[in-house]
Amino acid sequence: MEPVENAATVRYADAAGLPDALRGADILFVWDFLSTAVPDAWPSADRLRWLHIASAGVDPVMFPELRDSDVVLTNSRGVFDNPIAEYVLGLVIAFAKDFAGSLDLQRAGTWRHRETERVGGKRALIVGTGPIGRSIARMLTAAGLKVAGVGRRAREGDPDFGAVHASDDLAEHIGWADYVVAVAPLTEKTKGLFDRRVFAAMKPTARFINVGRGELVVTDDLIDALRADEVAGAALDVFETEPLPAESPLWTMDNVLLSPHMSGDVVGWKDTLAELFVANFEKWLAGERLDNVVDKKLGYVPMGAEPR
Amino acid sequence: MEPVENAATVRYADAAGLPDALRGADILFVWDFLSTAVPDAWPSADRLRWLHIASAGVDPVMFPELRDSDVVLTNSRGVFDNPIAEYVLGLVIAFAKDFAGSLDLQRAGTWRHRETERVGGKRALIVGTGPIGRSIARMLTAAGLKVAGVGRRAREGDPDFGAVHASDDLAEHIGWADYVVAVAPLTEKTKGLFDRRVFAAMKPTARFINVGRGELVVTDDLIDALRADEVAGAALDVFETEPLPAESPLWTMDNVLLSPHMSGDVVGWKDTLAELFVANFEKWLAGERLDNVVDKKLGYVPMGAEPR
Incomplete structure (x- = not known):
């Protein structure tokens, strides 16, 4: 996360701390993708513009308030x-x-x-x-x-x-x-x-x-x-x-x-997921088009969108 | 085995019956490839010309008397x-x-x-x-x-x-x-x-x-x-x-x-093994070159020999 920490204020939060940490944040990187903390903390998302999730499936964050918002949603397509x-x-x-x-x-x-x-x-x-x-x-x-x-x-x-x-x-x-x-x-x-x-x-x-x-x-x-x-x-x-x-x-x-939800989790997967977020963050900084933008109506990244 | 039974006198034998059955036989088809019955019964092989084994490895029949004889040895190469x-x-x-x-x-x-x-x-x-x-x-x-x-x-x-x-x-x-x-x-x-x-x-x-x-x-x-x-x-x-x-x-x-010596034994393997012997038997009858002839010095069918 060092390249992100060098360019932005980064707050790390668990579910309990998320409402406070989310206030004022532009970007949310959801690491624990099965948590329900995001919908619970949503009222604090007062200036969120981009949510990235460390999974291929985005169903855990497809609650109506996010779906109907302008917040861009990206996933970790390709890693798994x-x-x-x-x-x-x-x-x-x-x-x-x-x-x-x-x-x-x-x-x-x-x-x-x-x-x-x-x-x-x-x-x-x-x-x-x-x-x-x-x-x-x-x-x-x-x-x-x-x-x-x-x-x-x-x-x-x-x-x-x-x-x-x-x-x-x-x-x-x-x-x-x-x-x-x-x-x-x-x-x-x-x-x-x-x-x-x-x-x-x-x-x-x-x-x-x-x-x-x-x-x-x-x-x-x-x-x-x-x-x-x-x-x-x-x-x-x-x-x-x-x-x-x-x-x-x-x-x-x-x-x-x-098996306990591990089919895609090879040694090094956490590093790969973090690197994927960092690479997308650098596009964000540069004003470029983000990778893996989810079509929130469909609930996934449509084929033909740039794969990572 | 019907095509063989139609063209030859076929005797089926277990280890105990092999010495009697082998006497006068031209061909021996070894089905139980891990058995030691063949070397034990070898003195009865008074006119044997061809031994076929229902396995890829021929080590169980590579005893000196067979190796040094003129008996042709074929294996079940390809099935497994x-x-x-x-x-x-x-x-x-x-x-x-x-x-x-x-x-x-x-x-x-x-x-x-x-x-x-x-x-x-x-x-x-x-x-x-x-x-x-x-x-x-x-x-x-x-x-x-x-x-x-x-x-x-x-x-x-x-x-x-x-x-x-x-x-x-x-x-x-x-x-x-x-x-x-x-x-x-x-x-x-x-x-x-x-x-x-x-x-x-x-x-x-x-x-x-x-x-x-x-x-x-x-x-x-x-x-x-x-x-x-x-x-x-x-x-x-x-x-x-x-x-x-x-x-x-x-x-x-x-x-x-x-696992119990089963890696090659798929459903139908016994039929496939029998069919392979029958096909080779028909070549024998027609006086053609047999498939899968083992080089008894090497202990296997050399590459370049016709694979089945």
């Missing part, structure tokens, strides 16, 4: 793309080769040979066509999977996905896939997109992977679908409530792999 | 290449993203965020430059790793590996790698190749993956190296003794992932 793509490919192979079963057997001291599945030739539907979804598509394609995408609008000939289906038609297309990857931005349109009807349309041998946001999924419907063998497995890195409450049945369900 | 390559890539990602740690934490009901490692940009040294090693090299390259190979002779500009180092110089080159993959054929030259000296030369953050044969490794040296933090982790699918004995410390060591 390749790390998350590697993570998703690893989960696909972990399902195909039953790594969890092997570890459970190892912990039990049991030698038990099983047959595994091929990864090559399998089909992955990636719901979310932003930079992270594209990176996932390229990585899975490189490993021999066939991919398709789901976005706001249907189209053909996408360079990363080939076919992109409209999210309104998700239930019609989801049965094609052996792996379904949720990585869409959380908006009013995508909240609860994965519900009972969508899960029921999945191939019963298919697995569901969520590295986007917990609220994309109606969690109780996912649990029901897993119990009814409508979905063969799920790997979840994000949850409606984080940390995942101790009483959630997901902790102990067969064929469910949990 | 891509399945094992996928498996190895999965293990690499599982280490980088600590999937085992996540599963242990899940089983304990604990939410604990950690930072993970990138896979892209990491270096993998693949010891074994046959078809399986090549498939691993291509798969890891596709996922963004840098690769090099280790084979009998050093060379540059290999299409899959780039640089190939001589196995005699393994200890000089192994320190370059973040991941070391053992997939060499087991021969007199490669037996015990991975010993104390080689492990001590590894990068202390590197992981060792064995999908070849347990006897490539001096297991006690690997255990010592893991305990001395000279090697950061190991994923082992093959062992000097299989099943791995209950008293082996490997079962419970940190950062050791075990």
